[in-house]
Amino acid sequence: MWHMYLPIAGNSVNILAIFGLGGFVGLLSGIFGVGGGFLMTPLLIMFGIPATVAAASDSNQIVGASTSGTLAHWRLGNVDVKMGILLLIGGVLGGTVGVQIIKILRAMGNADFLISITYVLMLGGVGGYMFLESLQGLKKSKNVEEDETSKEAPAKKESTYARMLKKLPLQSRFAKSGVEISMLIPLFLGVLVGVLAAIMGVGGGFIMVPIMVYLLRMPMHVVVGTSLFQILFTCVNVTIMQAKSNHTVDFVLAVLLLLGSTIGAQVGTKVGKKMKGDQLKILLASLVLIVCVKMLAGLLMTPDFMIAMKGGH
Amino acid sequence: MKNIFKTLVVTVFGLLFFQLENVSAADNVTVDIAPQTVQIGTFYNGTTVTISGSIPAGAEAVIRLSGAGEDLHLKRKGKVGGVLWMNVGDLTYHNAPNVYKLLTDASTNDLDNSAARNYGFTALKNRIEISPDNGETDFLLKEFVRLKTEDGMYGIMPGTISYGAAEGGMKSYTGTIDIPPGMTQGAYAVDVVAVQNDTIVGTSSSSLNLKQIGFPEQLSAMAFGHALWYGIMSVVIALMAGLFMGLMFKDKGGAH
Structure with missing residues (x-):
């Protein structure tokens, strides 16, 4: 009674379990501005969904979750449309380049090794840096609160990085993000994330968020809203392409996930609103590090089977 | 001329005898599947199918349910740099049945060493071809059977066949098989083998069909069409x- 058949996945699932899974990942999406594909796809595979169908149907549900999340963040003034569009254009270009790179790597025969190493290094590097930086941020804010008599901190010396960015052409003001930088920067960073996402076979939300925080110097709450806005368009494109070329989108699975994730994204936005930027960052960093440790364990421990089905992330 | 005539007569009679024996072998085993067609609707979550019929009174039955052969692409895992386990190569399993389930009675515990060995997992060795051939076919086939057994698509289920009382030199058999929800729509071959004194004394075949109906059928038609x-x-x-x-x-x- 509580099961539903998924015609494209060719399996049935427990409705409540998938609803709960959608809710959990939607919650993370609303809080952190990530699509959650790096968590959702392995979990769906555990439910008996073929890897290719899991990844494509997840893209379909992210369309719903990110619409819900973007709307909630839009009302809070957290979406920088101009920045989002530039990152998106860069992401599409980067994705196209990345697909070609992966073809060359596959032809050379060492694609899987490079993908696994890139994945672990990216997760470990991004997660580790973000964790330490936000930990310092939390300590600092605590110290400031304790020392009420402290005088205004001296103006920070402008870094070489910041001076270099100011010299680039096409300088523009991004009002919502509160930064003035060259439009080439988000475009270039979008390309970078697009390339990495295509190589690793993921949406790239967990790379995009730290890049917006650390390299574009955007406030964390605007980062979350803008990331969701950008993910929405990426996933619309991926869903249509996967449905047309590979017939791997299971609409029933996507709808079951959507029911949970759209609610989860709204609740997540409310939860995120109550938290400080550094608290958000440290939680996301912990999540990324957990996934990194799990992947590393998978690489170090003897697998149960010496063969595996192809496909998926 | 006389010798040629003799040879011809012997050949004709020999062929006739072979045909007659085959007819009797098929006739002494019957098979009936209920339901013959499993309908996959919106809330389908697998089902149970009953395979029944009759075999010679002194024989034991073995039932095989097997799906169509398909080419499956898998990855070979191996150690890189002596430390990291990862995919080290591509493998293609040609003509691998998507489902391969065997039902036996409680007394048949070593199918691979019985007369029905050609219906067990041993038979897969002649059926599945693995490429590239790296000289480890036996190991890769064992791993494949283990992987598919874990998925619920392959397996030997001892004790799932029961018998009725013998009557007129025949006895009835009944086997129940769980159809997992992951079994996709299509036709599946059902073969019944009767084994007596380490010899196959009869075989019979039928087919089980799985078919999407209603909403799943319409959605699949749209997704592919x-x-x-x-x-x-x-x-x-x-x-x-x-x-x-x-x-x-x-x-x-x-x-x-």
Whole structure:
């Protein structure tokens, strides 16, 4: 009674379990501005969904979750449309380049090794840096609160990085993000994330968020809203392409996930609103590090089977 | 001339005898599947199918359910640099049945060393071809059977066949098989073998069909027949669900 058949996945699932899974990942999406594909796809595979169908149907549900999340963040003034569009254009270009790179790597025969190493290094590097930086941020804010008599901190010396960015052409003001930088920067960073996402076979939300925080110097709450806005368009494109070329989108699975994730994204936005930027960052960093440790364990421990089905992330 | 005539007569009689023996071998085993067609509807979650019939009174039955052969692409895992386990090569399993389940009675515990060995997993060695051939076919086939058994698509189920009382030199048999929800629609071969004194004394075959009906059937037809529209519809509905949920939460004073 509580099961539903998924015609494209060719399996049935427990409705409540998938609803709960959608809710959990939607919650993370609303809080952190990530699509959650790096968590959702392995979990769906555990439910008996073929890897290719899991990844494509997840893209379909992210369309719903990110619409819900973007709307909630839009009302809070957290979406920088101009920045989002530039990152998106860069992401599409980067994705196209990345697909070609992966073809060359596959032809050379060492694609899987490079993908696994890139994945672990990216997760470990991004997660580790973000964790330490936000930990310092939390300590600092605590110290400031304790020392009420402290005088205004001296103006920070402008870094070489910041001076270099100011010299680039096409300088523009991004009002919502509160930064003035060259439009080439988000475009270039979008390309970078697009390339990495295509190589690793993921949406790239967990790379995009730290890049917006650390390299574009955007406030964390605007980062979350803008990331969701950008993910929405990426996933619309991926869903249509996967449905047309590979017939791997299971609409029933996507709808079951959507029911949970759209609610989860709204609740997540409310939860995120109550938290400080550094608290958000440290939680996301912990999540990324957990996934990194799990992947590393998978690489170090003897697998149960010496063969595996192809496909998926 | 006389010798040629003799040879001809012997050959004709020999062929006739062979045919007659085959007819009797097929006739002494019957098979009936209930239901013959499993309907996969919206809330389908697998089912149970009963395979029954009759075999010679002194024989034991073995039932094999096998799916169509397909080419499967897998990855070979191996150690890189003596430390990391990862995919080290591609493998293709040609003509691998998507389902391979064997039902036996409680007394048949070593199918591979019985007369029905050609119906067991040993038979897969002649059926499945693995490429590239790296000289480890036996190991890779064992791993494949283990992987598919874990998925619930392969397996030997001892004790799942029971017998009725013998009557007129025949006895009835009944086997029940669980059809997992992951078994896709299509035709599956059901073979019944009767084994007596380490010899196959009869065989019979039938087929089980799995068919999507109603909503799953319509959705599959759209996904494969009108792929672009199916993709656009999936996106539009997801967008509307997201917007609807966003508006619902606004009305409840959730987000400001």
